[in-house]
Amino acid sequence: MAIVQQSAVAIRESGIYIDGGWTSPSDHTLVDVENPATEEIIARVPAATSADVARAVTAARRAHDEGGWGRTTPAERREVLQRFAEIMDRRKDELVEMNVAECGSVRWFAEAGQVGGAIAHLRSTIDAMASFAWEQPSQPHFGNGIGQGLVVRESYGVVALISAYNFPLWLNMTKLAPALAAGCTVVLKPATTTPLEGLVLAEIGEEAGLPPGVLNVITGDRVPTQALVNHPDVDMVSFTGSDAVGTQIYQQAAASLKKVVLELGGKSANIVTEDADLDAVATEVVTHTIIQAGQGCSLLTRTLVHRSRQSELVEKIAAGLEAVRVGDPSDPATQMGPLISAAQRHKVEDMIAAGKEAGATLVTGGGRPAGLERGYFIEPTLFTDVENTMRIAREEIFGPVNVVIGFDTDDEAVALANDNPYGLSGAVHAHDPVRAYSIARRLRTGAVIINGGGGAFPDISMPFGGYKASGLGREYGAWGIDEYLQTKSIGWGVGRG
Incomplete structure (x- = not known):
């Protein structure tokens, strides 16, 4: 990824991040990223196409099913996320500058809320992993012999994470942290107007040791969003944004019975x-x-x-x-x-x-x-x-x-x-x-x-989500991890004649 230094802000002429590397999009159309305080263009990022989405989903599917991320232990995933948090801490000043430039956050809030809050959320998720009930034995039961079993929590699979512009790093992390904690593989689509902090997460994930395909980051507007929601190999969609767009996503996802988590508007x-x-x-x-x-x-x-x-x-x-x-x-x-x-x-x-x-x-x-x-x-x-x-x-x-x-x-x-x-x-x-x-x-x-x-x-230690038109599902802590998990019951008989 080429970086040109201008003032204190890293200006990026980037590709998209798929299967562990930076790659050119299938279309050369670019989207301007504007500093809302100055109206200056600070970056141009690719407008990903449906073909780019298909490549990203294929990489995520392979990383989950064949690469083994979905079969890693919680302890192994926790170790990677701890490294992720350490790198974010090290790059905090850069992330603050980027947030001020692309999002228009005032400096104190960029430091304490936007970036500091994102890191705090990641660490909260890491802490929640330590005491999470990843598997639980069932009570022995008696009938035709003696039966027992185990209830296990497994990753949902490939998830599409689609976030909003107002808290870009925070919102990306409230989705990415629990998804990775659960063993899911991810295609992250940050907001059109604030994509830079999402692209940096790809760099951080690579340095932290995420295997290729576990985290993919694509940019653009409606085309990649719709392609992700409609893709048959995407198992789940988590979206933050307006209730109007959330309703459209909910309707589109229903065609393939995808699970949907929606964090929408409020009054x-x-x-x-x-x-x-x-x-x-x-x-x-x-x-x-x-x-x-x-x-x-x-x-x-x-x-x-x-x-x-x-x-x-x-x-x-x-x-x-x-x-x-x-x-x-x-x-x-x-x-x-x-x-x-x-x-x-x-x-x-x-x-x-x-x-x-x-x-x-x-x-x-x-x-x-x-x-x-x-x-x-x-x-x-x-x-x-x-x-x-x-x-x-x-x-x-x-x-x-x-x-x-x-x-x-x-x-x-x-x-x-x-x-x-x-x-x-x-x-x-x-x-x-x-x-x-x-x-x-x-x-x-x-x-x-x-x-x-x-x-x-x-x-952030309590569940967050809404009633009515404010959405479906809950985020933060153990409640956030739980959304990205399936429940499987495994039973066996003991002492049958």
Whole structure:
């Protein structure tokens, strides 16, 4: 892979990684990779074709069935993954620079969340492997003789991993780590706009000692995605992205009865009771509005507050958002960077316009920041006087936009929170932890944060996934490994005449 140094960022004119080596694609079409803060092209990667996908799947199939990766022991796989983590640690600075450049992450978050979080997830998976129940004996049973057996967990086979642009290294790793831990072989297809960190994983896997064909990385847009989902030798698909694309993948995979894990969108509600600590709530709301410029499916983007405290909380949130420094993500002082693309900014601006037209009150933001002529920046935005039926309250905006909705009773708050197509995350703030827990249990969502516990994202030691349109399956830790395993029962008779 050729690397040209420009500033602090490695600019890559790469091939695709198949069967343990870099290879030219069957078509010479290239896809530009853009720095969303500067609008400069920082790399060009191949647009893989169906023929390239077929080569990658064939390599993965051979590595699983003939190469023996699927028959390695958990201890052997764990050793390889430990080396993988050590190499990622060593290359952390490079990965941070790459994330800032291709994803627009502000530097502190690239270090702690994007790259640091990915490494932490890999190490969490390694730890989970040590105590995972890879096989369990059955209880002896008596009938026509004595019978006993063993329940074993085996790799699902060849899996297609298709990830989103907002947390490229993190999302790639939340799929790759458990898939490799389970003994699967992989074709990884990173997001079109943020492919570079996925390609680096191929380099790291090779150095860590992954046999040829175990990890294959292809780039491109819809063509390789559709080819992977439709390929008969792909046993499972794990996808992170929009619910619209997730639904298409689910429908296509059904034709061959592939297993599908989907981590999709969210419109998560943050319930704030009349006795909550509003300073803590305001800090949390601001954080969830600006992290990765609001491009996060589990972010708390609907603030449901008791009407007696609504005005006070809106004032505090607005003050926090107006103090946010938006700009160059490579500057350590910047608190919020750009959206990923011109198309995404256009979508967010359309949603802001829809909020105004529906009668919501724009408290702050809503435009493009002054002095930032290049880059896909938009101001942190807050709406109040929002009805739960408005588009800005129901649809995932994927930008730095938060909406405030009032309620009078806990029952009304729960009803408002659950009256949404999504169910990925949520939060409750209440002085009485018992009351907060009671509300949390009633929410139709995959995760709930009580009184700020757990920070901006779910704990990686706990399962992560959604209800309703937010997806299928669970990721993280032992729950993530479990998704990539089949269950086999082996029984035998003892003492038959």
